[in-house]
Amino acid sequence: MKSVFPFLLFTTISILSAQTNSYEISFDNAVHHEAVVKGTFPNLKMDTVSFRMSRSSPGRYALHEFAKNVYDFKATDSKGKVLEVLRPDPYQWQIIGHDGSVSISYTLFANRGGGTYSQVDETHAHLNIPATFMYAPTLSDRKIQVDFKVRKDLNWKVATQLPLVSGTTYSAPNLYYFMDSPTEISNHSVREFEVENNGRKQKIRFVLHHNGTEEELDAYFENVKKVVLAEKEVYGELPEFDYGTYTFLACYIPNASGDGMEHRNSTILTSTRSLANGGMEGNIGTVSHEFFHAWNVERIRPKSLEPFNFEEANMSGALWFAEGFTSYYTNLILCRAGIITPEKYIEGISGTFNYVWNSPALQYFNPIEMSYQAPFVDAATSVDPVNRENTFISYYSYGSVLGLALDLSLRKEKLNLDDFMKLVWEQYGKTEKSYTIKNLQQALAEYAGNDFADTFFNKYIYKSEMPDYSALLNSVGVILKQDMEAPYFGVAVSLDGDGHGEIRSNPKMGTPAYISELDKGDVITDINGNGFPDGQQFSAYIEKLKIGDTLKITFERFGFEKQTTLVLESNPDYSLFLAEKEGLKPSKKQLRSRQEWLKTKKK
Structure with missing residues (x-):
């Protein structure tokens, strides 16, 4: 009997083709930061089709209004007839009168090379997909194909987590995957290695666009490999990456903007530091942070971020865990x-600890509420002044010091944070079942007991109390110490063009500067009748004084001369260092705990 499978296969392929949205993007005017985007959307059943530019981007929580960089929009039907376009709001183009198929084209201006925006110039086409491609929300389940028209005269190549169809055409199973797939098109270099993972090999690919040498990349890639393997050890395994590959997309070039942005099977890494000029050490922390997100946030996913909304800001109360605990591991992994x-x-x-410990914001918000602030602070822009110095602590930093406290607290119970993260991974990461904050508390109770979990969450998550860091750090032979003789002014002051000192930030509540009613924008012209200490850093000038010294300060505010008196206090900052640096000898128990924590070899 004649087989019907070839006919069925051909029919299936034809149906899929009819349900595939296709794009192409070209860069003929890259020198002026322009790209031309074209899209075709067939087999349309609705009378009116709405196309949008996203207002947000995966990994970001604030609005970014990508529509502002789109112009010269046109729409035609399958026969080339120009279609009517309506604009119901700034983010949307509505097409009416089509014949079941719509083709669109527009020009995109793109000149910020980071994790959120796109950049097109003669060095590369660095594409964040939501900042680049319009989409039709009603067609979000359709397969997508995109042809990146590379500049062959510039030796450009395509790097992305999207699977290759052929040539420079790539595919995505749906809109969400497409939006989550940044793409770097440039004359880049590639390094790869394979990692054994549960009986299967996973490929780790490092793509680097830079102006350095292949030898520098080789040396840097050795550290990338070390990071990958150290983070795999935390969870006991790598995630099962789609298509078996994880891709680092790194741009270390002068025209980039420093950033890092996680995605499901890839990450964007951008820096102005070249490997030869500080990047070898300065850029590797972003590699560590972003790859840790392959577990924590990409697969161990807060329920509050599901599904991700491309039309609104995205808010989550779990960023102290998703971003903050990732930040804790960033340098620990290094x-x-x-x-x-x-x-x-x-x-x-020390710097992160002091920022959190000494913040007046602890009286206003707990870590959950700090996380809620993300849409206002996560690369967000505003023109009105804010009082973040007194009301906000970054959930990256807040969560990082809480991660430190939880890890050391668990270790005192002969447990550790690594194994807790493994448990959360097993319950919520591998299963890709999104979690709530209550779920995290329940997981900690399962791992360390109800009393331990209730204490940690009730004191430090639902409230903003601070753990006993001195005792926790002492358990691993680390000293937490204040310099009680160091004088403290209370706000940063820097030289202006006239040799005076301008206060650059809001004074923190309770500091000498705040108490003396100095404020941001005040220009100090005289201290104790001797003029402003021009020619030296203001901090160096203060260091030569003593606690309790009274400073009679003359300053300008709104064009008027004013005076105030400020009394120097003790600097509230702490330093963290190994006990051996103070000439102290840690006990065998302290050293053993430190070695287990840092996974260092016994001496």
């Missing part, structure tokens, strides 16, 4: 991988 020393890691915690 230490475990041998990229930085234990001393550098420990001392590097």
